[in-house]
Amino acid sequence: MKSLEKIKNQTILTLLLALVFLGCERDISDDAVLASFASTAEIFTDSPVGMGSDFYFPYRGSKATAWSVDDSEGYESSSSMRFDVPNATDPEGTYAGAIFRVEGAGRDLTNYDALTFWIKASQGVVIGELGFGEDFINNEYITTLSNVSVGTNWQKVIIPIPDASKLIQERGLFRYSAGTQATNGLGYTFWIDELKFEKLGTIAQPRPSILNGNDVSVNTFIGVNIDITDLNQTFNLGNGRDVTIAAAPKYFTFSSSNPSVASVNDLGVVEILSAGTAVVSATLGGEDVKGSLNINSIGSFSLPPTPTRNASDVISIFSDYYTNTTVDFYNGYWQPYQTTESADFSVNGDNFLNYTNFNFVGIQFSNPTIDITSLPNLHFNMYIPNGVPSNFDFLVTVVDFGPDGVNGGTDDTRHQLFVRKTPSIVADSWMTIEFSLNGLTNKSNVGILIFENINFSSLTNFYLDNIYFYK
Amino acid sequence: MKLNKINRLGFVALVLAVLSSCENSETQTVTSLNNLVWSDDFDNSGAPDINRWVYEIGDGTAQGIPGWGNNELQYYTARPENVKVENGVLKITAIKENYMGAGYTSARILTKGLFQQKYGRFEARIKLPWGKGLWPAFWMLGDDENGSVSWPNIGEIDIMENRGDEPTITHGSIHGPGYSAGNAVTKSYDLNARLDTQFHIYGIEWGPNYINYYVDDVLYNQITPDDLPDGTNWVFNDREFYIILNVAVGGSFAGSPNVETVFPQTMEIDYIRVFN
Incomplete structure (x- = not known):
């Protein structure tokens, strides 16, 4: 429809x-x-303006009745929009959030430079997301101001349009998402009034960025897809303050310096096509965008050996060949000591774990834990790009959580498996590493695998695949 | 918003009433002096014209006022990186760099000894830099009689000053004995338009016992001896003044730059003209 x-x-x-x-x-x-399309500026003044009758579409899992018109509160008026953010335990929805989608053809917003409104809350809160450009159809021009600090007095919020020339027929005129993460799960109310697009004329000094403004280098392979992330636009407002908004890829024009090596589409998805180098950069509204992706395509990606064991003899943690057990996470992001980040990728649909800036990382599978009593061996494939450090020393720890089934407590047992630097540890090819786990005291509640550098090993970057226990 | 606008309109109306120099309430007479006596249109690329401009170099220490008396952070140079004429405009650029013990460089040029006069209409068409800690200025100081009279007795007329984190507001001030620094006689004017993305004309028309301040086609203030603090004297009827253009960084007026301040920052001056 x-x-x-x-x-x-x-x-x-x-x-x-x-x-x-x-x-x-x-x-x-x-x-x-x-x-051209209607260029009506107002979304809500004392009542919804030109929105039609069916314009409020809540997000999944949010409380659908969170929004109402309040005829006892208003900014220099007696009416405003009221948003009742539910308690986190509310069975009808654990947060409030929705889009306001105008009925009909959409509006021409090309002559405006910002969405503005007045807002206040029942208590000081930080509202997660406020913005526009989401229509639940193509969601092409989603624009978000995050973590908006709102007090108990009316204040004006200005959300600049990243590039208004794009918005010739926009239906997603407003969106919001507000939870209770910062209020200990307790609900609150906020009000919005005079919600409209404006041409302020004082929004200036655009500084768009991708990849957080960094020039990011990656070594990669034919067939890999990489998303250009962290797309932002920063403006200086008339009050002298900078404001940064997240802007959808469609606002940007992406380009590749070498399209035969790497192509990039209008959603900011890069595809590696051949060996060589390419730089993906972008513009927004004619402005050069800060940040780029410097691609070094090594060429064809060698795939790890295809597993040969029968599925009935395997419990898989990470593999496209077997069905994986339920995994809580492949990177626990344990702060503050962990530096390891994830840059997981796929090649023609085959998925690989990629740990970067590595010091240690955990893969947890505790819901439920697994019983490897009859499968007391560990297999994984490892690929180290760009050379094995001379001080390579790698430790794998398998932890059984014991009868209590939780990490910690008094009944955990662990087994340490050392991967030392030997001639068989080589770069730029898949290694098969297998260990017996007979040394692990308990095997019926295994819940986590930990990989770590030891003895000052400076291994920083590697890929893993086909992590499984076997008979 | 609405209130601000009403205030502004009310203020303009007030100025009109005070000046009573307009033919009717619809039209404001902004300036009356039109005989061009000195100008620089910055048409010749390169260094500023040595027949019109001299430099002040350093951090103020040599002048006996480290930080130029305002805790400013820049070191002024005559290098083209900091001051040059290009594409028909004078560019004064503040750079974040370590130089001669300072964290920033910039430039300050003046007409001292080359062009000075008492009274007249002084205006310049300028596009400002922006960002916290930037302090561009178009201003004048009175002749110090070879150093025998000191500030603030020589008088200071600030035609345009701006804080880089207030991108729509210009300040026009006078300083004299008993009304200097934080006690200057000042009017701030919010154009409700950016000063850093568009050129605007900043000017004064100065005569016996009055200085009128205007931006573009709006007269926004008149200062007369009646505006001075009780017991202080008007020092703008008895000496010649010279013109100064500079971009300061940091200091007591603008505050220090912060992490969001983008460098380098350039003030562009399209022309400067003096009429009698």
Whole structure:
């Protein structure tokens, strides 16, 4: 139904354009006006403005009745929109969040530079996300101001439009998501009034960025897809303050310096096509974007040996060949001592774990723990790109959580497996590493695998695949 | 927002009433002096014209006022990185760099000894730098009679000063004995438009016992001896003044730059003109 509407609108637009162009022989006549859409600025003043009757669409898991019109509160008026954020334990929804999607064709917002509104809350709170551009259809121009600090007096919020020239027919006029993470799970209320688009004229000094403004280098392979992330636009407001908003990929124009090595689409997804180097960069509204992805494509990715054991003889933790057991996480991100980050990737649908900036990392599978009594061996494939450090020394620890089934307590047992530097530890090819776990005292509640550098080993980057226990 | 606008309108109306120099309430007479006597249109690329401008170099220590009397952080140079004429505009650029013990460099040029006069209309078309800690200025100091008279007795007329974190506000001030530094006679004017993305004309028209301040086509203030603190004297009727252009970094007026301040930052001056 919704996509039909869209098709219909596009058809009408195309027809209108066609008529306009047919109607003039050389240039568009001065009388002709290109088809355009309503440019109504207001979304809510004392009541919803031009939104139609069916415009409020809650997010899944949110409390659908969180929004109402309050006729006893308002900014210099007697009405405002009221949002009752539920307690985290509310069975009808654990947070409040929704989009406001105008019915019909959408609005032309190209002459505005910001979404603005007045807001106050029942207590000082930080509201997770406020923005626009989400329509539950293509969600092309989602724009988000995160972690908005709101007090108990009315204050004006300005959410700049990253590039208004893109918004010729926008239906997603407002979106919000508010939880109780910062209020110990206790609900609160906030009010929004005078919600509208404005041309302030004082929003300036755009500083768009991708990848947090960093020039990121990656070694990679043919077939790998990489998402360009952390897409932001920063402006300086008329009050002198900087504001940074998250901007959807569609606001950006991505380009590759070497499209035969790496292509990039308009969603900021890079695909590696051949060996060589390429730099993916972007512009936004004609401005150069800070940050880039420097790609070094090594060429074809060698795949690890295909597992040969029968599935019935295996409990798999990570593999595309076997069905994996339930895994809590592949990187526990244990603060503050862990530096290890994840840059997991896939090659033609085959998934690989990639640990970068490695010091140690844990893979936990405790819901439920697994019983390896009849499968007392560990297998994994490991690939170290760009050379094995001379001080390589690698430890694998397998931990059984004991009868209590939890990490810690008094009944945990562990077994340490050492991968020392030997001639068989080589770079740029898949190694198969197998250990017996007969030394592990208890084997019926195994819950975690820990990989770590020991003895000052400076291994920083490696890939893993086919991690499983076997008979 | 609405209140601000009303205030501003009310203020303009007040100025009109005070000046009573307008033909009717619809049109404001902003300036009356139109005989051009000195100008620089910055048409010749390179260093500023040596027949019009001299430099002040350093951090103020040599002048006996380290930090230029305001705890400013920059070291002024005559290097083209900091001051040059290019594409028809004078560019004064503040750079974040370690130089001669300072953390920033910039430039300050003046007409001292080359062009000075009492009274007249002084205006410049300027696009400002921006960001916390930037302090651009177009201003004048009175002749010090070879050092025999000191500030603030020589008088200071600030035609335009701006804090880089207030990108829509210009300040016009006078300093004299008994009304200097934090006690200067000042009017701040919010254009509700950016000063760092567009050129604006900042000017004064100065005559016996008055200085009128304008931006573009809006007269936003008049200062007369009646505006001075009781018991202080008007020092703007008895000596010539010279013109100064500079971009300071940090200091008591603008505060220090912060992590969000983008460097380098440039003030662009399209022209500067003096009329009698």
